[in-house]
Amino acid sequence: ANHVHNVRGSRRVGIMGGTFNPIHHGHLVAASEVAHLFHLDEVVFVPTGRPWQKDMSKVASAEHRYLMTVIATAENPQFRVSRSEIDREGPTYTIDTLREMRRDHGPDVRLFFITGADALGAILSWRNVDELFDLAHFVGCNRPGHRLTDTGLPDGKVSLVEVPALAISSSECRERVRKGEPIWYLVPDGIVRYINKTGLYLDDGLTGGGY
Numbered sequence: 001a002n003h004v005h006n007v008r009g010s011r012r013v014g015i016m017g018g019t020f021n022p023i024h025h026g027h028l029v030a031a032s033e034v035a036h037l038f039h040l041d042e043v044v045f046v047p048t049g050r051p052w053q054k055d056m057s058k059v060a061s062a063e064h065r066y067l068m069t070v071i072a073t074a075e076n077p078q079f080r081v082s083r084s085e086i087d088r089e090g091p092t093y094t095i096d097t098l099r100e101m102r103r104d105h106g107p108d109v110r111l112f113f114i115t116g117a118d119a120l121g122a123i124l125s126w127r128n129v130d131e132l133f134d135l136a137h138f139v140g141c142n143r144p145g146h147r148l149t150d151t152g153l154p155d156g157k158v159s160l161v162e163v164p165a166l167a168i169s170s171s172e173c174r175e176r177v178r179k180g181e182p183i184w185y186l187v188p189d190g191i192v193r194y195i196n197k198t199g200l201y202l203d204d205g206l207t208g209g210g211y
């Protein structure tokens with residue numbers, strides 16, 4: 001395996017999970033900023049398979065979301081995309097992904113799970129939250145409309161960081177496409193072109209073939 005170590009010792013890998021329906025500049029800025037702040041060697045984007053909390057009839061097929069994530073990250077040598085969750089059968093749980101990353105990378109790698117403030121709040125209510133925090137250090141990023149507070153956070157397991165705030169969400173992008181409004185500059189140019197080419201998000205029911 002390709003275990004490159006940076007000057008600080010063990011390899012440091014960020015994990016950015018998301019539906020990425022579609023990926024947008026809020027995701028990319030958060031990943032880039034956390035990579036910088038935490039001296040990460042790489043960030044792995046992990047598009048979800050069937051997120052257990054989302055209504056899958058409204059989510060574009062895993063393959064479309066995976067390809068858009070590849071297109072958006074292709075030019076950054078520190079960014080990589082994993083098929084791990086989209087290739088897994090059944091509903092997706094972050095803990096399975098973290099266990100798998102830990103197994104694949106070995107005990108020495110340091111894992112950093114990157115989330116927005118909204119997602120971090122939800123994580124604290126998960127089952128197995130103690131094991132999650134043992135598997136990775138969690139990094140919560142501010143996000144417009146969501147407040148970051150350290151009340152109730154376990155000591156030393158979670159860092160809250162300020163990233164340049166972008167008031168962009170995938171839901172807003174989908175809504176704009178449906179209404180014929182532009183999404184230029186909210187998402188990478190290649191994503192605008194991919195969405196136009198495939199007809200994704202044109203109406204509520206049509207989301208690229210579902211899962």
Ligand code: ATP
Binds near residue numbers: 020144166169
């Ligand atoms: P949707 O509107 O469909 O829920 P989303 O924009 O929230 O989509 P997700 O794929 O759900 O995107 O988010 C993946 C991760 O990225 C989550 O941890 C989320 O908090 C974070 N994130 C999403 N948008 C931003 C943003 N603008 N700034 C910071 N973090 C973000």
Ligand code: MG
């Ligand atoms: Mg969301």
